[in-house]
Amino acid sequence: MKKSLSKNFLFVAGLSIISFMLIMAIFAPILSPFSPYDIQLENRFLSPNAINWFGTDENGSDIFSKVLFGARISLMVALCVVGINCFVGLVIGSIAGYYGKWVDSLIMRIIDMLQAFPGFLLALSMVAVLGPSIRNLILAMCISGWTAFARLVRGEVLHLKHKEYVQAAVALGAKTPRVVLLHVWPNLTGPLIVQASFAMAGTIIAESSLSFLGLGAPPTEPTWGSLLNMGRKVLIDAPHISIFPGLCIVLLVLGFNFLGDGVRDYLDPKKH
Amino acid sequence: MFSFILRRILISIPVALGVSTLCFMLIHFVPGDPVDIILGESANVIEKSALRSELGLDQPMLTQYGNFISGLLQGDLGRSIQSRRPVFEEIAERIPATLELTLGAMCLAVLIGIPLGIFAALKQYSGTDNVVMVFGLLGMSMPGFWLGPMLILIFSIQLDWFPVSERGGLEHLVLPAFSLAIALSAIIMRMTRTSMLEVIKEDYIRTAKSKGLAGGKIYFKHALRNALMPIITIIGLQFGALLTGTVITETIFDWPGIGTLFFSAIQERNYPLVQACILTVSLTYVAVNLLVDIAYAAVNPQVRLK
Numbered sequence: 142m143k144k145s146l147s148k149n150f151l152f153v154a155g156l157s158i159i160s161f162m163l164i165m166a167i168f169a170p171i172l173s174p175f176s177p178y179d180i181q182l183e184n185r186f187l188s189p190n191a192i193n194w195f196g197t198d199e200n201g202s203d204i205f206s207k208v209l210f211g212a213r214i215s216l217m218v219a220l221c222v223v224g225i226n227c228f229v230g231l232v233i234g235s236i237a238g239y240y241g242k243w244v245d246s247l248i249m250r251i252i253d254m255l256q257a258f259p260g261f262l263l264a265l266s267m268v269a270v271l272g273p274s275i276r277n278l279i280l281a282m283c284i285s286g287w288t289a290f291a292r293l294v295r296g297e298v299l300h301l302k303h304k305e306y307v308q309a310a311v312a313l314g315a316k317t318p319r320v321v322l323l324h325v326w327p328n329l330t331g332p333l334i335v336q337a338s339f340a341m342a343g344t345i346i347a348e349s350s351l352s353f354l355g356l357g358a359p360p361t362e363p364t365w366g367s368l369l370n371m372g373r374k375v376l377i378d379a380p381h382i383s384i385f386p387g388l389c390i391v392l393l394v395l396g397f398n399f400l401g402d403g404v405r406d407y408l409d410p411k412k413h
Numbered sequence: 414m415f416s417f418i419l420r421r422i423l424i425s426i427p428v429a430l431g432v433s434t435l436c437f438m439l440i441h442f443v444p445g446d447p448v449d450i451i452l453g454e455s456a457n458v459i460e461k462s463a464l465r466s467e468l469g470l471d472q473p474m475l476t477q478y479g480n481f482i483s484g485l486l487q488g489d490l491g492r493s494i495q496s497r498r499p500v501f502e503e504i505a506e507r508i509p510a511t512l513e514l515t516l517g518a519m520c521l522a523v524l525i526g527i528p529l530g531i532f533a534a535l536k537q538y539s540g541t542d543n544v545v546m547v548f549g550l551l552g553m554s555m556p557g558f559w560l561g562p563m564l565i566l567i568f569s570i571q572l573d574w575f576p577v578s579e580r581g582g583l584e585h586l587v588l589p590a591f592s593l594a595i596a597l598s599a600i601i602m603r604m605t606r607t608s609m610l611e612v613i614k615e616d617y618i619r620t621a622k623s624k625g626l627a628g629g630k631i632y633f634k635h636a637l638r639n640a641l642m643p644i645i646t647i648i649g650l651q652f653g654a655l656l657t658g659t660v661i662t663e664t665i666f667d668w669p670g671i672g673t674l675f676f677s678a679i680q681e682r683n684y685p686l687v688q689a690c691i692l693t694v695s696l697t698y699v700a701v702n703l704l705v706d707i708a709y710a711a712v713n714p715q716v717r718l719k
Binding site (some may be wrong): 250253254257258259260261262263265266267269270271272342346349350353354355356366369372373376377380383384387390391394395398399402 | 435440562565
Protein backbone atom coordinates (compact mmCIF):
# COMPACT_ATOMS: atom_id res chain seq x y z
CA MET A 142 0.00 0.00 0.00
CA LYS A 143 1.31 3.43 -0.85
CA LYS A 144 1.32 5.81 2.04
CA SER A 145 -0.49 9.00 1.12
CA LEU A 146 1.70 11.95 0.21
CA SER A 147 0.08 14.07 2.91
CA LYS A 148 1.59 11.76 5.56
CA ASN A 149 5.12 12.25 4.22
CA PHE A 150 6.93 14.51 6.70
CA LEU A 151 9.44 15.93 4.21
CA PHE A 152 6.74 16.75 1.67
CA VAL A 153 4.46 18.44 4.19
CA ALA A 154 7.32 20.38 5.80
CA GLY A 155 8.66 21.48 2.42
CA LEU A 156 5.28 22.53 1.11
CA SER A 157 4.52 24.47 4.31
CA ILE A 158 7.81 26.39 4.16
CA ILE A 159 7.37 27.20 0.48
CA SER A 160 3.74 28.28 0.91
CA PHE A 161 4.70 30.49 3.83
CA MET A 162 7.47 32.18 1.86
CA LEU A 163 5.25 32.51 -1.20
CA ILE A 164 2.55 34.27 0.83
CA MET A 165 5.17 36.57 2.34
CA ALA A 166 6.47 37.38 -1.11
CA ILE A 167 3.08 37.95 -2.74
CA PHE A 168 1.77 40.16 0.06
CA ALA A 169 5.10 41.92 0.66
CA PRO A 170 3.66 45.39 -0.14
CA ILE A 171 0.93 44.87 2.49
CA LEU A 172 2.99 43.01 5.09
CA SER A 173 6.12 45.14 5.07
CA PRO A 174 6.02 47.93 7.67
CA PHE A 175 8.25 50.27 5.62
CA SER A 176 9.20 50.81 2.02
CA PRO A 177 12.37 48.84 1.20
CA TYR A 178 13.64 51.87 -0.71
CA ASP A 179 13.26 54.27 2.25
CA ILE A 180 16.52 55.95 3.21
CA GLN A 181 16.69 57.28 6.77
CA LEU A 182 20.30 58.05 7.50
CA GLU A 183 19.58 58.90 11.15
CA ASN A 184 18.51 55.24 11.65
CA ARG A 185 21.62 53.56 10.26
CA PHE A 186 22.71 50.12 11.54
CA LEU A 187 19.99 49.80 14.20
CA SER A 188 19.95 46.39 15.88
CA PRO A 189 16.72 44.39 15.74
CA ASN A 190 14.05 46.13 17.84
CA ALA A 191 10.28 46.41 18.21
CA ILE A 192 9.94 48.72 15.18
CA ASN A 193 12.60 47.29 12.90
CA TRP A 194 12.25 43.55 13.57
CA PHE A 195 15.41 42.63 11.67
CA GLY A 196 17.19 45.96 12.30
CA THR A 197 18.27 48.48 9.66
CA ASP A 198 21.08 48.64 7.11
CA GLU A 199 23.69 51.23 6.14
CA ASN A 200 21.04 53.51 4.62
CA GLY A 201 18.68 53.13 7.55
CA SER A 202 16.32 51.00 5.44
CA ASP A 203 14.22 48.43 7.28
CA ILE A 204 15.75 44.98 6.73
CA PHE A 205 12.52 43.08 7.40
CA SER A 206 10.83 44.97 4.55
CA LYS A 207 13.84 44.40 2.32
CA VAL A 208 13.81 40.69 3.10
CA LEU A 209 10.11 40.47 2.17
CA PHE A 210 10.70 42.22 -1.14
CA GLY A 211 13.86 40.17 -1.64
CA ALA A 212 11.74 37.01 -1.46
CA ARG A 213 9.76 38.34 -4.45
CA ILE A 214 12.87 38.75 -6.58
CA SER A 215 14.38 35.42 -5.56
CA LEU A 216 11.18 33.47 -6.15
CA MET A 217 10.36 35.29 -9.38
CA VAL A 218 13.82 34.75 -10.86
CA ALA A 219 13.89 31.11 -9.74
CA LEU A 220 10.40 30.41 -11.12
CA CYS A 221 11.28 32.00 -14.47
CA VAL A 222 14.57 30.12 -14.74
CA VAL A 223 13.19 26.75 -13.69
CA GLY A 224 10.04 27.25 -15.81
CA ILE A 225 12.06 28.01 -18.93
CA ASN A 226 14.59 25.24 -18.27
CA CYS A 227 11.85 22.71 -17.56
CA PHE A 228 9.97 23.55 -20.75
CA VAL A 229 13.05 23.60 -22.98
CA GLY A 230 14.34 20.40 -21.39
CA LEU A 231 10.94 18.73 -21.83
CA VAL A 232 10.77 19.56 -25.54
CA ILE A 233 14.39 18.80 -26.39
CA GLY A 234 14.53 15.70 -24.18
CA SER A 235 11.32 14.36 -25.75
CA ILE A 236 12.66 14.92 -29.26
CA ALA A 237 15.89 13.11 -28.40
CA GLY A 238 14.18 10.25 -26.64
CA TYR A 239 11.28 9.78 -29.05
CA TYR A 240 13.11 10.08 -32.38
CA GLY A 241 16.36 8.45 -31.25
CA LYS A 242 19.04 7.74 -33.88
CA TRP A 243 21.22 10.66 -35.02
CA VAL A 244 18.89 13.31 -33.55
CA ASP A 245 19.41 11.74 -30.15
CA SER A 246 23.20 11.46 -30.60
CA LEU A 247 23.49 15.06 -31.73
CA ILE A 248 21.40 16.41 -28.85
CA MET A 249 23.23 14.29 -26.30
CA ARG A 250 26.65 15.50 -27.50
CA ILE A 251 25.50 19.11 -27.16
CA ILE A 252 24.24 18.35 -23.65
CA ASP A 253 27.54 16.63 -22.76
CA MET A 254 29.43 19.71 -23.87
CA LEU A 255 27.27 22.15 -21.93
CA GLN A 256 27.46 19.98 -18.84
CA ALA A 257 31.24 19.87 -19.12
CA PHE A 258 31.11 23.51 -18.09
CA PRO A 259 30.56 24.12 -14.39
CA GLY A 260 27.09 25.72 -14.58
CA PHE A 261 27.58 28.46 -12.02
CA LEU A 262 30.83 29.56 -13.63
CA LEU A 263 29.14 29.83 -17.02
CA ALA A 264 26.32 31.92 -15.53
CA LEU A 265 28.86 34.07 -13.69
CA SER A 266 30.87 34.80 -16.81
CA MET A 267 27.77 35.48 -18.91
CA VAL A 268 26.44 38.03 -16.42
CA ALA A 269 29.91 39.50 -16.09
CA VAL A 270 30.08 39.99 -19.83
CA LEU A 271 26.47 41.02 -20.49
CA GLY A 272 26.25 43.33 -17.49
CA PRO A 273 24.22 42.89 -14.30
CA SER A 274 20.44 42.96 -14.70
CA ILE A 275 17.60 40.62 -13.80
CA ARG A 276 17.02 39.74 -17.46
CA ASN A 277 20.67 38.83 -18.02
CA LEU A 278 20.67 36.88 -14.77
CA ILE A 279 17.74 34.75 -15.94
CA LEU A 280 19.29 34.33 -19.39
CA ALA A 281 22.64 33.27 -17.93
CA MET A 282 21.09 30.61 -15.72
CA CYS A 283 19.12 29.17 -18.64
CA ILE A 284 22.10 28.53 -20.92
CA SER A 285 23.01 25.20 -19.42
CA GLY A 286 20.20 24.78 -16.87
CA TRP A 287 17.87 22.96 -19.29
CA THR A 288 20.34 20.13 -19.86
CA ALA A 289 19.54 18.34 -16.59
CA PHE A 290 15.83 18.35 -17.47
CA ALA A 291 16.50 17.22 -21.04
CA ARG A 292 18.64 14.31 -19.83
CA LEU A 293 15.96 13.21 -17.37
CA VAL A 294 13.12 13.52 -19.91
CA ARG A 295 15.09 11.68 -22.60
CA GLY A 296 15.73 8.75 -20.27
CA GLU A 297 12.08 8.54 -19.26
CA VAL A 298 10.82 8.87 -22.84
CA LEU A 299 13.18 6.14 -24.05
CA HIS A 300 11.61 3.87 -21.48
CA LEU A 301 8.00 5.03 -21.92
CA LYS A 302 7.85 4.78 -25.70
CA HIS A 303 8.02 1.00 -25.52
CA LYS A 304 5.09 0.76 -23.10
CA GLU A 305 1.99 -1.02 -24.38
CA TYR A 306 -0.32 1.99 -24.07
CA VAL A 307 2.03 4.16 -26.12
CA GLN A 308 2.43 1.42 -28.73
CA ALA A 309 -1.35 1.02 -28.75
CA ALA A 310 -1.87 4.73 -29.39
CA VAL A 311 0.66 4.59 -32.24
CA ALA A 312 -1.06 1.49 -33.67
CA LEU A 313 -4.41 3.29 -33.55
CA GLY A 314 -2.90 5.92 -35.84
CA ALA A 315 -2.34 8.75 -33.35
CA LYS A 316 0.11 11.34 -34.68
CA THR A 317 3.40 11.85 -32.87
CA PRO A 318 2.47 15.15 -31.14
CA ARG A 319 -0.69 13.54 -29.80
CA VAL A 320 1.16 10.48 -28.54
CA VAL A 321 3.81 12.58 -26.81
CA LEU A 322 1.41 15.16 -25.40
CA LEU A 323 -1.35 12.83 -24.17
CA HIS A 324 0.40 9.55 -23.48
CA VAL A 325 4.03 10.29 -22.65
CA TRP A 326 4.12 13.68 -20.94
CA PRO A 327 1.51 12.98 -18.25
CA ASN A 328 3.76 10.18 -17.00
CA LEU A 329 6.70 12.53 -16.60
CA THR A 330 4.99 14.71 -14.01
CA GLY A 331 6.45 12.99 -10.96
CA PRO A 332 10.13 12.95 -11.92
CA LEU A 333 9.81 16.49 -13.29
CA ILE A 334 8.41 17.79 -10.00
CA VAL A 335 11.36 16.26 -8.15
CA GLN A 336 13.86 17.70 -10.61
CA ALA A 337 12.17 21.12 -10.64
CA SER A 338 12.15 21.22 -6.87
CA PHE A 339 15.91 20.63 -6.63
CA ALA A 340 16.45 23.04 -9.51
CA MET A 341 14.52 25.73 -7.59
CA ALA A 342 16.82 25.18 -4.60
CA GLY A 343 19.92 25.40 -6.78
CA THR A 344 18.68 28.43 -8.69
CA ILE A 345 17.86 30.38 -5.53
CA ILE A 346 21.40 29.75 -4.25
CA ALA A 347 22.94 30.65 -7.63
CA GLU A 348 20.86 33.82 -7.96
CA SER A 349 21.72 35.06 -4.50
CA SER A 350 25.39 34.12 -5.01
CA LEU A 351 25.49 36.28 -8.11
CA SER A 352 23.71 39.15 -6.34
CA PHE A 353 26.15 38.71 -3.48
CA LEU A 354 29.04 39.20 -5.92
CA GLY A 355 27.28 42.29 -7.27
CA LEU A 356 26.51 40.56 -10.56
CA GLY A 357 22.82 39.90 -10.08
CA ALA A 358 20.00 42.37 -9.84
CA PRO A 359 21.05 46.05 -9.77
CA PRO A 360 22.25 47.15 -6.30
CA THR A 361 19.20 49.41 -5.91
CA GLU A 362 16.93 46.35 -5.86
CA PRO A 363 16.42 44.77 -2.43
CA THR A 364 17.75 41.22 -2.91
CA TRP A 365 18.93 38.75 -0.30
CA GLY A 366 22.30 38.42 -1.97
CA SER A 367 22.97 42.16 -2.08
CA LEU A 368 21.95 42.51 1.59
CA LEU A 369 24.50 39.84 2.47
CA ASN A 370 27.10 41.64 0.39
CA MET A 371 26.43 44.84 2.33
CA GLY A 372 26.43 42.90 5.61
CA ARG A 373 29.81 41.31 4.94
CA LYS A 374 31.55 44.69 5.09
CA VAL A 375 30.10 45.49 8.52
CA LEU A 376 30.05 41.97 9.91
CA ILE A 377 31.47 42.95 13.29
CA ASP A 378 29.36 46.05 13.94
CA ALA A 379 26.08 44.99 12.37
CA PRO A 380 25.91 41.17 12.15
CA HIS A 381 22.09 41.32 11.90
CA ILE A 382 22.36 42.52 8.28
CA SER A 383 23.97 39.19 7.37
CA ILE A 384 22.06 36.88 9.68
CA PHE A 385 18.41 37.39 8.69
CA PRO A 386 18.56 37.45 4.88
CA GLY A 387 20.84 34.41 5.04
CA LEU A 388 18.39 32.53 7.25
CA CYS A 389 15.65 33.25 4.70
CA ILE A 390 17.75 31.79 1.89
CA VAL A 391 18.50 28.69 3.96
CA LEU A 392 14.83 28.27 4.88
CA LEU A 393 13.51 28.63 1.34
CA VAL A 394 16.19 26.38 -0.17
CA LEU A 395 15.56 23.84 2.59
CA GLY A 396 11.85 23.95 1.74
CA PHE A 397 12.52 23.01 -1.88
CA ASN A 398 15.03 20.32 -0.91
CA PHE A 399 12.48 18.85 1.52
CA LEU A 400 9.78 18.92 -1.15
CA GLY A 401 12.02 17.25 -3.73
CA ASP A 402 13.13 14.54 -1.31
CA GLY A 403 9.57 13.96 -0.13
CA VAL A 404 8.16 13.51 -3.62
CA ARG A 405 11.10 11.33 -4.62
CA ASP A 406 10.55 9.04 -1.63
CA TYR A 407 6.87 8.89 -2.50
CA LEU A 408 7.56 7.91 -6.11
CA ASP A 409 10.26 5.38 -5.22
CA PRO A 410 8.70 1.89 -5.35
CA LYS A 411 11.49 0.48 -3.16
CA LYS A 412 10.31 2.56 -0.21
CA HIS A 413 6.90 0.91 -0.02
CA MET B 414 41.40 -1.21 -20.69
CA PHE B 415 43.72 0.59 -23.10
CA SER B 416 41.01 0.90 -25.73
CA PHE B 417 38.62 2.23 -23.11
CA ILE B 418 41.09 4.95 -22.06
CA LEU B 419 41.74 5.85 -25.69
CA ARG B 420 38.01 6.03 -26.46
CA ARG B 421 37.36 8.13 -23.37
CA ILE B 422 40.18 10.56 -24.26
CA LEU B 423 38.87 10.83 -27.82
CA ILE B 424 35.41 11.73 -26.48
CA SER B 425 36.97 14.43 -24.29
CA ILE B 426 38.62 16.22 -27.21
CA PRO B 427 35.44 17.64 -28.78
CA VAL B 428 34.18 18.52 -25.30
CA ALA B 429 37.38 20.43 -24.53
CA LEU B 430 37.19 22.11 -27.93
CA GLY B 431 33.56 23.10 -27.29
CA VAL B 432 34.47 24.52 -23.90
CA SER B 433 37.31 26.53 -25.45
CA THR B 434 35.02 27.81 -28.19
CA LEU B 435 32.51 29.01 -25.62
CA CYS B 436 35.29 30.85 -23.78
CA PHE B 437 36.42 32.39 -27.05
CA MET B 438 32.89 33.57 -27.80
CA LEU B 439 32.56 35.28 -24.42
CA ILE B 440 34.31 38.49 -25.42
CA HIS B 441 32.05 38.70 -28.47
CA PHE B 442 28.95 38.57 -26.27
CA VAL B 443 29.96 41.89 -24.72
CA PRO B 444 27.25 44.38 -25.66
CA GLY B 445 28.90 47.17 -27.62
CA ASP B 446 32.61 47.49 -28.23
CA PRO B 447 34.78 45.64 -25.67
CA VAL B 448 37.58 48.16 -26.22
CA ASP B 449 35.26 51.05 -25.31
CA ILE B 450 34.20 49.22 -22.18
CA ILE B 451 37.76 48.46 -21.09
CA LEU B 452 39.25 51.89 -21.78
CA GLY B 453 36.15 54.05 -21.44
CA GLU B 454 34.52 55.97 -24.30
CA SER B 455 36.76 58.98 -23.78
CA ALA B 456 40.05 57.16 -24.45
CA ASN B 457 41.95 58.39 -27.50
CA VAL B 458 41.80 56.66 -30.85
CA ILE B 459 45.45 55.56 -30.83
CA GLU B 460 45.14 53.78 -27.49
CA LYS B 461 41.90 52.18 -28.60
CA SER B 462 43.31 50.86 -31.86
CA ALA B 463 46.43 49.62 -30.06
CA LEU B 464 44.33 47.60 -27.62
CA ARG B 465 42.04 46.43 -30.40
CA SER B 466 44.95 45.01 -32.34
CA GLU B 467 46.48 43.50 -29.17
CA LEU B 468 43.24 41.68 -28.44
CA GLY B 469 43.09 40.72 -32.12
CA LEU B 470 39.63 42.24 -32.44
CA ASP B 471 40.57 43.97 -35.71
CA GLN B 472 40.93 40.64 -37.48
CA PRO B 473 38.24 38.48 -39.07
CA MET B 474 36.39 36.22 -36.64
CA LEU B 475 37.83 32.99 -38.05
CA THR B 476 41.42 34.26 -37.81
CA GLN B 477 40.73 35.31 -34.23
CA TYR B 478 39.41 31.87 -33.44
CA GLY B 479 42.41 30.19 -35.07
CA ASN B 480 44.80 32.39 -33.11
CA PHE B 481 42.91 31.69 -29.89
CA ILE B 482 43.10 27.92 -30.29
CA SER B 483 46.76 27.91 -31.38
CA GLY B 484 47.57 30.28 -28.51
CA LEU B 485 45.80 27.94 -26.13
CA LEU B 486 47.79 24.96 -27.35
CA GLN B 487 51.01 26.92 -26.81
CA GLY B 488 49.89 28.10 -23.40
CA ASP B 489 49.68 31.74 -24.47
CA LEU B 490 46.35 33.52 -24.16
CA GLY B 491 47.64 37.07 -24.21
CA ARG B 492 48.45 39.53 -21.48
CA SER B 493 46.47 40.87 -18.59
CA ILE B 494 45.22 44.37 -19.42
CA GLN B 495 46.06 45.80 -15.99
CA SER B 496 49.37 44.17 -15.08
CA ARG B 497 50.64 43.59 -18.64
CA ARG B 498 51.84 40.13 -17.61
CA PRO B 499 50.97 36.92 -19.49
CA VAL B 500 47.62 35.73 -18.12
CA PHE B 501 48.75 32.15 -17.59
CA GLU B 502 51.65 33.40 -15.47
CA GLU B 503 49.19 35.18 -13.17
CA ILE B 504 47.01 32.10 -12.98
CA ALA B 505 49.93 29.75 -12.31
CA GLU B 506 50.87 31.84 -9.27
CA ARG B 507 47.40 31.38 -7.83
CA ILE B 508 47.04 27.65 -8.42
CA PRO B 509 48.73 26.45 -5.18
CA ALA B 510 46.37 28.50 -2.99
CA THR B 511 43.26 27.25 -4.78
CA LEU B 512 44.55 23.69 -4.76
CA GLU B 513 45.22 23.90 -1.03
CA LEU B 514 41.72 25.19 -0.38
CA THR B 515 39.95 22.65 -2.62
CA LEU B 516 41.93 19.68 -1.33
CA GLY B 517 41.43 20.82 2.26
CA ALA B 518 37.70 21.09 1.65
CA MET B 519 37.64 17.73 -0.09
CA CYS B 520 39.37 16.00 2.87
CA LEU B 521 37.04 17.65 5.37
CA ALA B 522 33.97 16.70 3.33
CA VAL B 523 35.10 13.07 3.17
CA LEU B 524 35.96 12.96 6.87
CA ILE B 525 32.53 14.33 7.79
CA GLY B 526 30.39 12.74 5.09
CA ILE B 527 31.47 9.10 5.03
CA PRO B 528 31.31 8.31 8.80
CA LEU B 529 27.96 10.10 9.15
CA GLY B 530 26.60 8.26 6.12
CA ILE B 531 27.67 4.88 7.48
CA PHE B 532 26.22 5.76 10.85
CA ALA B 533 22.86 6.78 9.35
CA ALA B 534 22.70 3.63 7.20
CA LEU B 535 23.38 1.29 10.11
CA LYS B 536 20.58 2.92 12.08
CA GLN B 537 18.14 3.26 9.18
CA TYR B 538 14.76 4.86 10.00
CA SER B 539 15.84 5.48 13.61
CA GLY B 540 15.75 8.89 15.26
CA THR B 541 19.49 9.28 14.68
CA ASP B 542 19.07 8.52 10.99
CA ASN B 543 16.36 11.16 10.66
CA VAL B 544 18.46 13.76 12.49
CA VAL B 545 21.49 13.05 10.29
CA MET B 546 19.36 13.23 7.15
CA VAL B 547 17.78 16.54 8.13
CA PHE B 548 21.24 17.92 8.92
CA GLY B 549 22.32 16.71 5.52
CA LEU B 550 19.53 18.62 3.80
CA LEU B 551 20.35 21.64 5.92
CA GLY B 552 23.99 21.43 4.86
CA MET B 553 22.97 21.30 1.22
CA SER B 554 20.74 24.33 1.69
CA MET B 555 23.39 26.53 3.22
CA PRO B 556 25.02 28.85 0.71
CA GLY B 557 28.76 29.35 1.21
CA PHE B 558 28.48 33.12 1.05
CA TRP B 559 26.31 33.04 4.16
CA LEU B 560 28.01 30.21 6.02
CA GLY B 561 31.42 31.87 5.53
CA PRO B 562 30.54 35.15 7.28
CA MET B 563 28.66 33.23 10.00
CA LEU B 564 31.73 31.08 10.69
CA ILE B 565 33.86 34.22 10.85
CA LEU B 566 31.34 35.79 13.21
CA ILE B 567 31.28 32.83 15.58
CA PHE B 568 34.78 31.34 15.42
CA SER B 569 36.93 34.37 14.64
CA ILE B 570 35.15 37.30 16.22
CA GLN B 571 33.26 35.77 19.17
CA LEU B 572 35.49 32.85 20.12
CA ASP B 573 38.73 34.08 18.54
CA TRP B 574 39.77 30.53 17.63
CA PHE B 575 40.73 31.06 13.99
CA PRO B 576 42.09 34.01 11.99
CA VAL B 577 39.55 35.97 9.91
CA SER B 578 41.16 35.84 6.51
CA GLU B 579 44.14 35.41 4.22
CA ARG B 580 46.37 32.45 3.63
CA GLY B 581 48.84 31.18 6.20
CA GLY B 582 49.24 28.09 8.35
CA LEU B 583 46.72 25.35 8.90
CA GLU B 584 44.62 27.53 11.20
CA HIS B 585 43.97 29.86 8.26
CA LEU B 586 42.65 26.98 6.19
CA VAL B 587 40.04 25.65 8.64
CA LEU B 588 37.19 28.15 8.18
CA PRO B 589 37.36 28.62 4.39
CA ALA B 590 37.76 24.88 3.83
CA PHE B 591 34.84 24.12 6.13
CA SER B 592 32.52 26.63 4.49
CA LEU B 593 33.42 25.21 1.09
CA ALA B 594 33.10 21.61 2.28
CA ILE B 595 29.74 21.65 4.01
CA ALA B 596 27.53 21.16 0.94
CA LEU B 597 29.82 18.47 -0.45
CA SER B 598 29.92 16.63 2.87
CA ALA B 599 26.12 16.52 2.86
CA ILE B 600 26.13 15.08 -0.67
CA ILE B 601 28.77 12.49 0.26
CA MET B 602 26.84 11.61 3.40
CA ARG B 603 23.63 10.94 1.47
CA MET B 604 25.47 8.92 -1.17
CA THR B 605 27.25 6.85 1.49
CA ARG B 606 23.99 6.14 3.25
CA THR B 607 22.20 5.03 0.08
CA SER B 608 25.11 2.94 -1.10
CA MET B 609 25.65 1.27 2.29
CA LEU B 610 21.94 0.48 2.55
CA GLU B 611 22.09 -1.34 -0.78
CA VAL B 612 25.22 -3.28 0.10
CA ILE B 613 24.19 -4.45 3.57
CA LYS B 614 21.20 -6.22 2.02
CA GLU B 615 23.53 -8.40 -0.10
CA ASP B 616 23.93 -12.12 0.43
CA TYR B 617 27.62 -11.95 1.29
CA ILE B 618 26.88 -9.66 4.22
CA ARG B 619 24.33 -12.13 5.51
CA THR B 620 26.94 -14.87 5.09
CA ALA B 621 29.50 -12.81 7.01
CA LYS B 622 26.96 -12.24 9.77
CA SER B 623 26.03 -15.91 9.98
CA LYS B 624 29.71 -16.84 10.18
CA GLY B 625 29.69 -14.88 13.40
CA LEU B 626 32.02 -12.07 12.28
CA ALA B 627 32.16 -9.00 14.48
CA GLY B 628 29.99 -6.04 13.39
CA GLY B 629 32.89 -3.70 12.77
CA LYS B 630 34.63 -6.16 10.50
CA ILE B 631 31.46 -6.79 8.51
CA TYR B 632 30.61 -3.15 8.00
CA PHE B 633 34.07 -1.77 7.34
CA LYS B 634 35.75 -4.67 5.57
CA HIS B 635 32.90 -6.26 3.66
CA ALA B 636 30.27 -3.55 3.26
CA LEU B 637 32.13 -0.26 3.02
CA ARG B 638 34.62 -1.52 0.44
CA ASN B 639 31.83 -2.48 -1.90
CA ALA B 640 29.85 0.63 -1.14
CA LEU B 641 32.76 2.93 -1.94
CA MET B 642 32.43 2.94 -5.74
CA PRO B 643 29.51 5.36 -6.13
CA ILE B 644 30.94 7.48 -3.30
CA ILE B 645 34.27 7.91 -5.09
CA THR B 646 32.44 8.76 -8.29
CA ILE B 647 30.38 11.45 -6.65
CA ILE B 648 33.48 12.91 -4.98
CA GLY B 649 35.19 13.15 -8.36
CA LEU B 650 32.17 14.64 -10.07
CA GLN B 651 31.70 17.22 -7.32
CA PHE B 652 35.25 18.47 -7.76
CA GLY B 653 33.95 20.92 -10.35
CA ALA B 654 31.39 22.29 -7.93
CA LEU B 655 34.17 22.80 -5.39
CA LEU B 656 36.33 24.65 -7.92
CA THR B 657 33.40 26.91 -8.78
CA GLY B 658 32.61 27.43 -5.13
CA THR B 659 36.09 28.81 -4.58
CA VAL B 660 35.10 32.05 -6.36
CA ILE B 661 32.76 32.88 -3.48
CA THR B 662 34.74 31.34 -0.63
CA GLU B 663 38.00 32.99 -1.71
CA THR B 664 36.28 36.36 -2.02
CA ILE B 665 34.88 36.11 1.50
CA PHE B 666 38.10 34.95 3.12
CA ASP B 667 40.49 37.03 0.99
CA TRP B 668 42.11 33.81 -0.15
CA PRO B 669 44.74 34.56 -2.84
CA GLY B 670 43.61 31.89 -5.33
CA ILE B 671 42.14 31.72 -8.84
CA GLY B 672 38.69 32.61 -7.49
CA THR B 673 39.71 36.05 -6.27
CA LEU B 674 41.80 36.60 -9.40
CA PHE B 675 38.78 35.74 -11.54
CA PHE B 676 36.49 37.99 -9.55
CA SER B 677 38.81 40.98 -9.69
CA ALA B 678 39.33 40.36 -13.41
CA ILE B 679 35.55 40.57 -13.88
CA GLN B 680 35.35 43.80 -11.94
CA GLU B 681 38.23 45.36 -13.89
CA ARG B 682 36.77 44.08 -17.19
CA ASN B 683 40.09 42.40 -17.81
CA TYR B 684 38.62 40.16 -20.51
CA PRO B 685 41.76 38.17 -21.47
CA LEU B 686 42.23 37.23 -17.82
CA VAL B 687 38.52 36.39 -17.40
CA GLN B 688 38.71 34.09 -20.41
CA ALA B 689 41.87 32.42 -19.16
CA CYS B 690 40.43 31.83 -15.68
CA ILE B 691 37.23 30.24 -16.99
CA LEU B 692 39.23 28.17 -19.42
CA THR B 693 41.58 26.93 -16.69
CA VAL B 694 38.76 25.94 -14.37
CA SER B 695 36.63 24.35 -17.08
CA LEU B 696 39.46 22.38 -18.64
CA THR B 697 40.50 21.17 -15.18
CA TYR B 698 36.92 20.10 -14.69
CA VAL B 699 36.92 18.18 -17.99
CA ALA B 700 40.25 16.56 -17.09
CA VAL B 701 39.05 15.53 -13.63
CA ASN B 702 35.91 13.97 -15.11
CA LEU B 703 38.11 12.06 -17.52
CA LEU B 704 40.32 10.79 -14.69
CA VAL B 705 37.31 9.78 -12.60
CA ASP B 706 35.91 7.76 -15.51
CA ILE B 707 39.23 6.03 -16.08
CA ALA B 708 39.68 5.29 -12.38
CA TYR B 709 36.15 3.96 -12.27
CA ALA B 710 36.82 1.64 -15.17
CA ALA B 711 40.10 0.52 -13.63
CA VAL B 712 38.40 -0.78 -10.50
CA ASN B 713 35.13 -1.88 -12.06
CA PRO B 714 35.52 -4.08 -15.16
CA GLN B 715 31.76 -3.88 -15.86
CA VAL B 716 32.14 -0.28 -16.93
CA ARG B 717 34.83 -0.77 -19.53
CA LEU B 718 33.17 -3.84 -21.04
CA LYS B 719 29.95 -1.97 -21.78
